[in-house]
Amino acid sequence: xxxxxxxxxxxxxxxxxxxxxxxxxxxxxxGVSGILGGSLKGEALNWRLPFLIGLIVSAFVGSSISDLxxxxxxxxxxxxxxxMTLGIAGFIVGVGSRLGNGCTSxxxxxxxxxxxxxxxxxxxxxxxxxxxxxxxxxxxINALVTD
Amino acid sequence: MNIIIPxxxxxxxxxxxxxxxxxxxxxxxxxxxxxxxxQWDLMGVMGSALVVNGIGYAIxxxxxxxxxxxxxxxxxxxxxDRRLLGGAALFGLGWGLAGICPGPALVSLATLKVELLxxxxxxxxxxxxxxxxxxxx
Numbered sequence: 001x002x003x004x005x006x007x008x009x010x011x012x013x014x015x016x017x018x019x020x021x022x023x024x025x026x027x028x029x030x031g032v033s034g035i036l037g038g039s040l041k042g043e044a045l046n047w048r049l050p051f052l053i054g055l056i057v058s059a060f061v062g063s064s065i066s067d068l069x070x071x072x073x074x075x076x077x078x079x080x081x082x083x084m085t086l087g088i089a090g091f092i093v094g095v096g097s098r099l100g101n102g103c104t105s106x107x108x109x110x111x112x113x114x115x116x117x118x119x120x121x122x123x124x125x126x127x128x129x130x131x132x133x134x135x136x137x138x139x140x141i142n143a144l145v146t147d
Numbered sequence: 148m149n150i151i152i153p154x155x156x157x158x159x160x161x162x163x164x165x166x167x168x169x170x171x172x173x174x175x176x177x178x179x180x181x182x183x184x185x186q187w188d189l190m191g192v193m194g195s196a197l198v199v200n201g202i203g204y205a206i207x208x209x210x211x212x213x214x215x216x217x218x219x220x221x222x223x224x225x226x227x228d229r230r231l232l233g234g235a236a237l238f239g240l241g242w243g244l245a246g247i248c249p250g251p252a253l254v255s256l257a258t259l260k261v262e263l264l265x266x267x268x269x270x271x272x273x274x275x276x277x278x279x280x281x282x283x284x
Contacts, residue, residue, distance in 0.1 A: 008188040011167020012195030018160035019196070020203025025152045027213040027220040030160060032249040037274045041282075047153040052253065054157020058165070059257030074165040075258050078173030081245045083265050090266035092241030093248060094273020098281075100234020101224075104248050105160075107235070108193060113200040114208075118224060118231055125232050126239030127179075133243025134179030145244065 007071065019110055022051070031106020033097030079138070085145040100126070152215070161254045167192040170254050172246030179243050 019030035028047060032055070039048045059074075081089070097103040100122055102111060107126075111119020137145050168174045168188050177186030212219055242248050247255075247266055255263045 005188075008167045008191035009195040011163045011165070011169065012192035013199045014159050014163030014166065015192065016163075016196035016199025016201075016203070018156045018158075018163060019200045021159070022153060022156040023200075023213070024203055024207050025214045026149070026218045028153070028218075029221065030156060032253065033274070036249055036253070036271075037278060040271065040274055041278050047149065050150045051153035051157040051160075054154045054159075055161045055250065055253050056157075056256055058158045058161025059254045061162070071166070071168075074168070074170045075255050075260075076171055076173070077246075077262075078171070079176040079246055081172075081262070083262065086245055086247075086262050086266045087269040089241045089245035089247065090252070090269030091273040092237055092244070093252075093266075094241075094270035094275075095277055096234050096237030096239070096241055096273075097249060098234070098274050098277035100231050100236075100238050102235075103238060103250075104193075104242070105250050109196045109200055113197050114204045114223075116223060118227055121227055122231055122235040125235035126242065129236045129239030130179045130243035131181055131239075133240050134176050134246070135182050135243075137244055138176065138180045138183055 015105075015109060016113075019105070019113075023110070029106060029110045031102050031110055033103040034101070034106050037098050080147065081137075081145050082147050096126075149215075160250065163196075164251050164254050170251045172251075175242075175246035175248075175251075179246070 022028050022030045026047065030051070035048045035051055039045060039052060093103075097106075100107070102119065102122060104126075107116075107119040107122040112123055164170050169192055174186050174188045177183065178189035207213070207220075238248075245266065247263075249270065252263060252267050252270060256267060
């Protein structure tokens with residue numbers, strides 16, 4: 001284990017670059033919930049589908065990246081949840097991201113980067129409820145949410 | 148070209164998610180669970196992404212339009228409203244429950260694990276419900 005693990009910073013820079021490229025060339029926002037939600041309406045599939053395909057296909061190169069980068073498993077989960085919890089969480093994430101017009105990528109990375117008051121507010125709110133829920137999930141109802 | 152840019156963006160976005168560790172829900176929970184053994188990773192990811200995207204945005208702000216012709220910058224909403232804040236509150240609740248959000252969920256689909264299929268399936272259901280409610284006006 002390295003003393004200073006820079007993978008988060010490197011990965012984050014790639015995420016930022018991907019978002020910047022999409023905006024710079026086509027003026028589009030790399031917000032996954034917006035892209036996915038809009039695709040479900042059948043809107044602007046000409047660019048949304050390629051983005052989603054890129055996102056999904058990137059994982060198939062995942063094992064190669066792991067070997068290159070020295071990550072054991074990009075998908076390991078040290079905080080597993082049972083299927084009921086995952087289903088509920090997924091549903092709430094789906095509803096919340098559409099209602100709030102964004103998620104960690106749309107608001108957190110794209111909106112905040114341009115100083116959007118809406119996005120900064122959204123991030124403050126979802127970080128707050130995220131922290132509260134995570135603390136409760138881990139320390140109060142942990143037996144309920146894990147297997 | 149019009150298809151290539153989003154495709155490449157999606158690919159790099161996915162690589163970034165995997166390399167940064169954000170496809171590991173344990174690391175997300177590790178960040179959000181401030182009472183546990185705190186993991187700084189998500190903060191590093193966000194900070195780094197914001198710096199890079201911020202630079203890109205600052206450069207583009209001086210321009211009339213995007214680099215490719217035929218495209219425009221969006222008109223952004225400005226005012227806060229209950230939908231935004233209520234939605235964000237809900238999103239955070241779902242996110243803090245399992246440590247999974249849309250981007251990493253889609254990237255993780257490749258594992259074909261039943262956990263991810265369940266999450267993504269229900270996430271799509273939630274999105275479809277919201278789309279349907281919105282269409283009814």
